[in-house]
Amino acid sequence: MKILAFTDLHASRTHLKAIYKKADKADIIVCCGDFSVFESEAERILAMLGKLKKPVLIIHGNHESEEYTKKVAEQNNLTFLHKAFFEQDGYVFAGFGGGGFSIQDPEFEQFGHTIQLYPKKKKLILISHGPPKGCNQDLIDKDHVGCKSRRDIIKKLKPDLVLFGHIHETFHVHDRWDSTLLINPGPDGELIEL
Numbered sequence: 001m002k003i004l005a006f007t008d009l010h011a012s013r014t015h016l017k018a019i020y021k022k023a024d025k026a027d028i029i030v031c032c033g034d035f036s037v038f039e040s041e042a043e044r045i046l047a048m049l050g051k052l053k054k055p056v057l058i059i060h061g062n063h064e065s066e067e068y069t070k071k072v073a074e075q076n077n078l079t080f081l082h083k084a085f086f087e088q089d090g091y092v093f094a095g096f097g098g099g100g101f102s103i104q105d106p107e108f109e110q111f112g113h114t115i116q117l118y119p120k121k122k123k124l125i126l127i128s129h130g131p132p133k134g135c136n137q138d139l140i141d142k143d144h145v146g147c148k149s150r151r152d153i154i155k156k157l158k159p160d161l162v163l164f165g166h167i168h169e170t171f172h173v174h175d176r177w178d179s180t181l182l183i184n185p186g187p188d189g190e191l192i193e194l
Contacts, residue, residue, distance in 0.1 A: 001089050004054075006189035007032035007129070007165025010063070011041040016048060018188040023052050025191055028088055032165045032185070033061025033097055033129035043072055050076030055088065057081045059097030061129040061166065066098060081127060083111055085118065091194070092122040094159075100130035100166040105149040112153035123194070124159035130166045135177070137170040137184040154180060161194065 004026035009015050023029060029052060036042035042064060049056050056078045060069035066082055073080040081095025094115050096108055108128070115124070131138040131146040132154050138146030145167070154162055155177065162182045165171075171186030183190060 001028065001091060001194050002026045003028055003030055003125070003161075003163075003192045003194065004189050005030040005032065005163045005183065005185040005192060006187060007163075007185055008034040008061070008168060008171070009045065009187045010034060010037050011045055012187055015187040015189075016045065020048075020052070022189055022191055023054060026054055028093075029054050029056045030093070030127055030163055031056065031058040032127055032163050033059050033100075034063045034165060035061070036063055038063050039065070039068055042068070046072045046076045046078060050078055055079060055086070057086055057093055057095060057127065059095045059127055059129060062098065062100045069097070083114075087122065090122060091125055091160075092118055093125045093127060094118070095127040097129055099128075099147070102130075103133070103148055105147050108147070108149045109153065112149075112157065115153075115157060124157065125161045125163065126154065126157070126159040128162070128164045131164050131170075131184065132162070132182070135182050136175040137164070137167055137173045137182060140167065140169060154182075161192065
């Protein structure tokens with residue numbers, strides 16, 4: 001499977017063009033939130049993403065509300081993946097949007113318990129906006145600023161792939177925790193082959 005993942009587009013036309021150029025090579029497209037600037041131009045961005053002839057999974061970041069993103073995503077035939085699942089080709093995508101600033105996230109912890117109920121035969125891809133604490137992608141001025149709850153759930157569930165953004169300083173940085181690949185794909189996106 002080829003996944004085109006991106007994050008923190010922030011309504012950039014330049015980066016949206018880059019996504020369009022890479023989309024033909026992907027089987028599925030994943031947005032890890034912050035596609036707008038506090039919902040400015042959100043409808044335009046999601047309408048453009050809706051024109052891609054691929055499944056597009058989307059979560060909200062800290063620049064969009066859950067309710068607004070869900071409404072506009074549904075209007076554009078996009079799959080809103082907050083606290084939800086999507087299956088394709090033996091993979092299950094589990095999404096959790098919003099946030100990015102909390103050290104602990106009880107709501108995410110509860111979602112982690114829900115993920116555990118999913119059949120283990122599928123390969124798991126976890127999508128969130130903010131990073132887990134302690135990875136190469138949560139460093140700002142040598143301090144780890146990620147979420148402990150995300151770290152703990154990832155270490156427990158061991159998904160095959162974790163996609164997230166939020167920290168602009170670490171776009172296109174990869175990390176590996178045992179068998180789990182962690183990627184901040186940046187606003188111009190990365191094509192990931194599994």
